Each structure stands twice: as structure tokens, then as C-alpha cells.
Amino acid sequence: MDYTTQMDAAKKGIITKEMEVVAEKERMDIEVLRSRIAEGKIVIPANKKHNSLSPEGIGEGLKTKINVNLGISRDCPNVDAELEKVKSAIDMDVEAIMDLSSFGKTEEFRRRLVEMSSAIVGTVPVYDAVGFYDKELKDITSKEFLDVARKHGEDGVDFITVHAGMNRRTAEVFKKNNRVTNIVSRGGSLLYAWMELNNKENPFYEYYDELLDICEEYDMTISLGDALRPGSIEDGTDGPQIEELIVLGELAKRAWERNVQVMIEGPGHIAIEEIEANVLLEKKLCCGAPFYVLGPIVTDIAPGYDHITSAIGGAIAASSGADFLCYVTPAEHLRLPDLDDMKEGIIASKIAAHVGDLAKGLPGAKEWDLEMSKARRKLDWEKMFSLAIDEEKARRYRKESTPEHEDSCTMCGKMCSVRNMNRIMDGKDINILRNDD
Incomplete structure (x- = not known):
């Protein structure tokens, strides 16, 4: 192989088989695709060990993709039950599945997921670390965090979320701002706690070069997580969020120097009128890197309906240039989603993504x-x-709800506007009350 990663190949002018697949799916000229991968504006997350993958591209000029979060937890540790959701998600043609497992047989679940998934697979190594080492958070070493990331690479994971932008400087900005909801990112809160308990720098920031070594080896894309994403409308687009985004832009450039592909994760809860500005900020500060938004959720008052609040935000984000939507289910903030919750979340996100694609004028x-x-x-x-x-x-x-007449529905019956306009336009009579056809 004359290249190490998709980005390395793109910079060298090499067309990979993954690029060929994506170009055909997207109806994009393959040289345009290659050049945008070289620039970091498109990623193809494709671990060299993920043999069942059907490659997808994420980024500028491509269809908006969606991600589904799944995984086992202490309260719901059943691997087989969660894999049933995986099968359904794949049947519904999702482009990516993130394994957010945090307890139990996480390695078994991850390996079986990668083996069966034609969709992109992502993980968050810091979630897995506590269970993997069977240690309290404080006692996990920097090297052990990185070793978990390596283990995920070996298992065929296509992208990992790392909250490397939460460094000591960013944490100080957070401390000086009186946030309503503090830190709502699970990974961000864990790393902030680890830093405070050990009085040390974030290991993913301090040893970022070592992390890049791992990602380059497996061609594992880095999704730079937004540890300080707002968890309430009140906290949206505040100082800590923007401070972290600036750091993420710096980290993206360092990754590109090593030919490692990068995505940037974006806000969770944010007011509807701020979404477009947030997309613009990310694209500007992170030099056009693909933007992966978590919703965004546009109001805080709708538990049980956050698949709707996030679909509203996701549609606006996608139409403004966001590239990748993380689905949200009706169970958000309430419980682990069941199968029906997952399906509703997928459909809502698919609608939002398509609305964005309409606005973008995509083929x-x-x-x-x-x-x-x-x-x-x-x-x-x-x-x-x-x-x-x-x-x-x-x-x-x-x-x-079967209608009396096939050319209508039970809402309007023979008053159906479509039916009656068809008849009038064809020079026929309208028979609303009569029983003839």
C-alpha cells in the first residue's frame, strides 16, 4: 500500500476503492472528492480492519449523514438485545452507528458490531476505560486512556470521539463562567473530573501526538468532541464553548499534518436563531472540517419529544452547512432508548438531513x-x-383506515381536492353525493 490513510492517498493523488464507492453514491466527480479529502473538508471514516463496511463520505458537497447512538450500560447490559437494535438501524440505512457502551461486555459488543455493520462505527474510548480496567476514574493513567483508543482501533472502529479540546486553559474559562447546566457532555465531564482529581492535563490533549500515531496506523478518523457543548438554551454560544472550538481548530490542523482525518462535534442545546452562526463559526475556525452536530435541540422543555426539537435544529443546521447529524430519540434525557424510540429518532433525523439536502441543492x-x-x-x-x-x-x-373509494382517503373522502381536480382537469363531473363513480 502506497498510502497510510485516505487523506494521505488524497494528497498523493491516489484514488482509493473507498473514494470510488463514495463518488458513485454521491454523484460527485471523483477528482473533486479526492481534492476535498486532501483539504480536510471531506472524510471517509474507514478503519483498515472494518471489512464489512460500505464506505460513506461526510463533508462539503455530500448528502447529510446521520448517526445512531447505541450501546450497553450498567442498567441495560444485554448485548443481544442491543445488537437487535443494530440490525434494525442497518436495515433502516443509517450511515453511522456509535457504540456508547460503558459497562459489561463492551469488547464483545464492539467486536460483534464491527463484524456485522456495513455502517460506519464510532466509539468514545473514555466511556469504555472505567469498565475495561475495572478502576475508578481517578486511578486510570494517561497511558491507559490511550491504550483503550488503540484497542478500539485494533477492533476496527472507524472513528473515535475524543474530547481533547478540554484542556487546562479551556477548563479555566469554564470555571469563570456561571453556566446553568455546567458540563453535560458525558466524556467531557469525565475528563474534567479526571483533570481536577489528579491536577493534570487532559491526557488526550497532552499526548495528542501519540493519539495521532494510533489513528494514522488504523486510518481511524478523529471526531473532536465538544466537551463544553451547551446543555441548555441559556448556555448556548458562550465563552467556554467558543474557547474550546478555537482549540479544536488548532487540533484539526495538527491532525491534518499527520494525514489523520478529522470531524468537529458541535452544540447540543442552542437557540434556533444561533444555529447558522454556529455552523459558520465552526467552518471558519476549523478550516472547513466536517461538522457533526448533536441535534441541535432548540428548546429545553420537551422531554419525550426531543426527536422533534432536534429535527427542527438539525434541519436548520444541515441547511446552513452542517454535514453529520447525531440522532436524538424521544427518550433523550429520560432513559436508554428502546427499539421504537430508536426508529422514531432515525426517521426524525433522516427528515432533517433531507430538508438540509434540499436547501443545499444536492443531486x-x-x-x-x-x-x-x-x-x-x-x-x-x-x-x-x-x-x-x-x-x-x-x-x-x-x-x-380504509376509505370507501380507493381514489381518496378517510380524511376527505370524495371531497378530496386531488381527486376532484383530476376529474375537472379531465373534463369529468364531480360526484360528491351521488354513488356513481
């Missing part, structure tokens, strides 16, 4: 909507079902 986006509109005009129910983002639900709703 095929508008055509999909146009085909649906044509099918509706013709009252071609089978075509409508086949085009629906959730075909199963569309079919079920139709079946559960």
Missing part, C-alpha cells in the same frame, strides 16, 4: 420530492409508499 434531493408529488397527483398509493421515508408506517396508516 437527487429535489427529484425525490418531485416524484412523491407526481405520485400524489396520480393518487398512486403504491408509488407513494415506495417513496416514503418510512414505508412501513405509511402502509400501516392507510390499511388501518
